[in-house]
Amino acid sequence: MPTVGLYVHIPFCERVCPYCDFAVVAVRKVEPELEARYVAALIREIESRAVEFEGAQLDTVYFGGGTPSLFRPEALAKILEAATRAFAASTPPREITLEVNPSTVERDRLPAFRSSGIDRISLGVQSFDDATLKRLGRAHKAHEARQTFTAARQAGFGNVSLDLILACPHQGFDAFARDLEEALALEPEHLSLYELTIEAGTPFEFAASRDQLAPPDDEVATRMLEHTAARSAGAGFERYEISNYARPGFASLHNQRYWAREAVLGVGTGAWSYEAPGARFRFGARRMNPRDLGAYFAAVGAGGDEGVESEVLTLEQARGEAIFLSLRRRTGVDARAFEAEFGGRPRKFYDEQIDRLMAAGLLAETESGDLRLSDRGLLLSDTVFADFV
Ligand code: SF4
Known part of the structure; x- marks a missing residue:
């Protein structure tokens, strides 16, 4: 039976980090009216687009953002129920992930998130050093990340991933090595380590253009990457993708779908979908929702497709993607x-x-x-x- 993964984009964040180029909207608090309106739009999109993946079993769900944990657990549960209905799922998805930022309000919600069926947490730690977090413009402190990890365990999450960023402004090799040791000491099941990239149009790009960022030089960044590979292997992690490390049996099922060119329905602002090669598209197809919240509400969230970008892949594109996406994986x-x-x-x-x-x-x-x-x-x-x- 064909399968599909569902990616749900929740675009709201307490503030926009200066290196971020995701589809995000800064809100001090997600008001119930906004949450209800966005959930209704997501459900409408899931219901109207499930037909694109007709007959597929819902395999994985990933709530990403943005900060999806700013939504109440009952709101995410509603989305899960709609997805289960739309795909007539007879068995629960094999993995349901929620991205969580280390803030107090989200910590308090962890038991209810677990009860709603979410079984995997991706915790946006980024660094265990407060000075680095401040330079990254993050809203949390390092001790909140540790507390949120403990709270996730207490809430019954046995599959927790920690996200770290390396090659941050002013970050030396020793500071990064300490971050990695702190992460390993918590004994998570999964680690994602991405090198900071300077995206066009972000405040970090502006600062970099004026030499104000002070990132480590290439040689130090390379040492950080090499150290990560060696140290995580020594701690029992397998590097199953360029930036992702997992204990045996804990590689992210959802993220592997992208590298294996398997179908993903992406809903919400700026979300990408991928239709695998098949009867509808011989070599596969991609589509991206509008990034702007107002445009999303007016079009996709109301059952239309204005502002949607789509691309039917050619044989050459599909062949090239098959190579480089497979090369991302250690297999x-x-x-x-x-x-x-x-x-x-x-x-x-x-x-x-x-x-x-x-x-x-x-x-x-x-x-x-x-x-x-x-x-x-x-x-x-x-x-x-x-x-x-
Ligand atoms: S918390 Fe994440 S999604 Fe939100 S602004 Fe920062 S980097 Fe972007």
């Missing part, structure tokens, strides 16, 4: 599976690129043509991926 590209889908192993289409990347020490190839990023390729993955786009 890499399975040449036989690739051949079954595209009529030839990767060498048939990318001989020159593979030779060049192997000569540069970025790619490893087995005798049967399977491909994986080398250790050096893991550090320079964007360079590798550019060859397949």
